[in-house]
Amino acid sequence: MASGYGAAAPLRVWFRGQDAGAWVCTSHRTLVGEDIPAASHMDMRAQPGPETPAPAFLLLGVVSNLRYTTAAEAERLVANSAGLGRAHATRGVLIPIRKTPAWWALAQDERRFIYEEQSRHTSIGLKHLPAVARRLHHSRDFSEPFDFLTWFEFAPEHEAQFDDLLAELRASLEWSYVEREVELRYTRAAA
Amino acid sequence: MASGYGAAAPLRVWFRGQDAGAWVCTSHRTLVGEDIPAASHMDMRAQPGPETPAPAFLLLGVVSNLRYTTAAEAERLVANSAGLGRAHATRGVLIPIRKTPAWWALAQDERRFIYEEQSRHTSIGLKHLPAVARRLHHSRDFSEPFDFLTWFEFAPEHEAQFDDLLAELRASLEWSYVEREVELRYTRAAA
Numbered sequence: 001m002a003s004g005y006g007a008a009a010p011l012r013v014w015f016r017g018q019d020a021g022a023w024v025c026t027s028h029r030t031l032v033g034e035d036i037p038a039a040s041h042m043d044m045r046a047q048p049g050p051e052t053p054a055p056a057f058l059l060l061g062v063v064s065n066l067r068y069t070t071a072a073e074a075e076r077l078v079a080n081s082a083g084l085g086r087a088h089a090t091r092g093v094l095i096p097i098r099k100t101p102a103w104w105a106l107a108q109d110e111r112r113f114i115y116e117e118q119s120r121h122t123s124i125g126l127k128h129l130p131a132v133a134r135r136l137h138h139s140r141d142f143s144e145p146f147d148f149l150t151w152f153e154f155a156p157e158h159e160a161q162f163d164d165l166l167a168e169l170r171a172s173l174e175w176s177y178v179e180r181e182v183e184l185r186y187t188r189a190a191a
Numbered sequence: 192m193a194s195g196y197g198a199a200a201p202l203r204v205w206f207r208g209q210d211a212g213a214w215v216c217t218s219h220r221t222l223v224g225e226d227i228p229a230a231s232h233m234d235m236r237a238q239p240g241p242e243t244p245a246p247a248f249l250l251l252g253v254v255s256n257l258r259y260t261t262a263a264e265a266e267r268l269v270a271n272s273a274g275l276g277r278a279h280a281t282r283g284v285l286i287p288i289r290k291t292p293a294w295w296a297l298a299q300d301e302r303r304f305i306y307e308e309q310s311r312h313t314s315i316g317l318k319h320l321p322a323v324a325r326r327l328h329h330s331r332d333f334s335e336p337f338d339f340l341t342w343f344e345f346a347p348e349h350e351a352q353f354d355d356l357l358a359e360l361r362a363s364l365e366w367s368y369v370e371r372e373v374e375l376r377y378t379r380a381a382a
Contacts, residue, residue: 067299069298070298071298071300107265108258108259109261140255
């Protein structure tokens with residue numbers, strides 16, 4: 001049995017782009033598809049509100065059970081895991097993506113095959129653990145503008161390693177199914 | 192490629208137990224875990240409201256992409272599929288279930304193995320198609336009281352066949368992971 005990776009109750013997280021917050025935006029790039037409004041700061045919250053002032057963007061995702069990971073992979077993930085909020089991990093990156101209808105029309109075994117056997121998605125992530133911590137948020141079932149919001153945290157000296165991870169994933173077959181992708185980089189605001 | 196089974200945008204559905212509505216409740220049974228409030232009627236809606244009068248129960252689920260089905264299975268499902276709303280299918284059954292934390296702690300390959308290789312979930316459903324139409328709604332990521340809401344529709348003469356389907360599923364290994372299950376049977380209200 002996998003080590004309780006998905007046993008916790010699903011956790012909803014709102015990413016709120018606004019004028020102040022825990023994370024200061026240092027870079028905002030749109031790789032494919034429509035952009036989102038710019039914001040100087042970002043906060044992650046367990047609630048959408050308060051409603052005022054209205055945020056520049058408000059994106060919802062849920063941390064949920066694993067959808068493709070096998071028991072063997074989950075064990076390696078847990079053994080090498082890195083949590084969010086490490087004091088030295090002062091860099092954060094939010095990458096919202098949406099996949100094409102063709103991706104969602106695939107059956108489970110077809111998506112798994114492209115995700116791991118062809119694109120090595122989990123293996124690539126594992127290679128950069130524990131330097132680059134990662135949390136995946138599922139958005140598609142909430143009728144959100146993106147399907148996934150991935151949040152990364154790492155120390156400044158691991159930014160080049162993070163760039164390698166991104167380059168590998170973006171060169172994969174899986175990424176040919178990405179029809180919208182934005183990349184927002186942040187530095188943790190001074191306490 | 193599977194035949195577009197999951198390509199449509201996810202569809203949120205609210206099941207609203209109340210004093211009037213399209214479906215008249217004929218039976219309300221709790222098989223395991225806590226019951227839900229009784230209601231004489233039920234409506235399915237694309238919106239939660241209106242807020243008044245307050246419903247006896249209000250359950251939300253989303254019709255989303257397939258999570259376990261292989262391409263070969265999806266092809267057989269599509270070839271034998273039956274839609275909702277058939278004029279002769281005047282019987283409806285809503286079965287909300289919640290699975291244990293142990294289920295959700297399993298990795299994808301472990302859940303798939305129990306779901307199909309051991310419990311024949313898709314195969315059992317296929318055997319009763321097209322007589323018994325079925326639509327699965329995912330609830331867990333919405334922090335709802337149940338993980339899944341399954342809605343069935345069939346003609347009165349197929350009720351015994353539906354009972355066989357239920358008995359087979361409930362005898363499966365997969366069902367040992369069910370910690371809450373309610374069964375609500377309905378007849379379509381006269382037009």
